[in-house]
Amino acid sequence: MIYIKLALLILSYLLGSIPFGLVLTRYYAGIDIRTKGSGNIGFTNVLRVVGKKAAFLTLAGDALKGFMPVVAAKLFFDDNNLAAAAGVIAVIGHDFPVFLRFKGGKGVATSFGALFGLIAFAGFFTLVIWLTVFYLWKYSSLAAIASYLMLPFIIVFVDFTSTNIAFALFITTLLLIKHIQNIKRLLNGTESKIGSSKRVDINAA
Numbered sequence: 318m319i320y321i322k323l324a325l326l327i328l329s330y331l332l333g334s335i336p337f338g339l340v341l342t343r344y345y346a347g348i349d350i351r352t353k354g355s356g357n358i359g360f361t362n363v364l365r366v367v368g369k370k371a372a373f374l375t376l377a378g379d380a381l382k383g384f385m386p387v388v389a390a391k392l393f394f395d396d397n398n399l400a401a402a403a404g405v406i407a408v409i410g411h412d413f414p415v416f417l418r419f420k421g422g423k424g425v426a427t428s429f430g431a432l433f434g435l436i437a438f439a440g441f442f443t444l445v446i447w448l449t450v451f452y453l454w455k456y457s458s459l460a461a462i463a464s465y466l467m468l469p470f471i472i473v474f475v476d477f478t479s480t481n482i483a484f485a486l487f488i489t490t491l492l493l494i495k496h497i498q499n500i501k502r503l504l505n506g507t508e509s510k511i512g513s514s515k516r517v518d519i520n521a522a
């Protein structure tokens with residue numbers, strides 16, 4: 318049994334490592350998204366550079382990368398600790414993918430997927446905060462930072478266990494680390510808002 322669980326964790330990392338943003342932008346626009354816009358492979362940069370269809374498919378793919386391993390661990394092993402570990406490892410796979418020499422995205426959508434798989438009610442409240450902050454200020458990065466900073470407190474009220482709080486603290490810390498440059502730009506007033514500028518020219522040098 319231990320080997321099957323280990324195999325699930327390895328598969329969680331490999332699934333998390335699939336760069337949907339890169340694959341989809343190459344398919345739809347024939348570009349390497351890492352060389353355009355912010356260089357990130359996630360939803361926001363895909364939206365700015367290529368457009369809504371590729372962006373929302375990227376969002377769905379990245380979220381499923383976090384959701385599927387967690388649900389698999391629950392269904393086949395009925396093990397919440399394993400489910401939390403699978404979710405965390407899927408997020409690590411997205412942020413540090415073996416297929417892209419460990420240079421990946423920021424993990425927002427994959428973290429949401431893992432969170433909904435592990436604690437759906439907490440995922441709902443976190444998403445509401447994300448949508449509210451984004452609606453008010455139009456900063457995707459600020460919405461992610463604010464919603465995940467609230468996640469550990471949400472866990473305390475919704476479904477407090479040592480495993481769940483450890484999961485929340487880990488993915489929140491990792492998300493903040495991956496958003497350090499965004500935080501600096503927010504503080505400097507130079508962060509880009511969604512919808513504030515025209516689509517990036519994908520043919521620009």
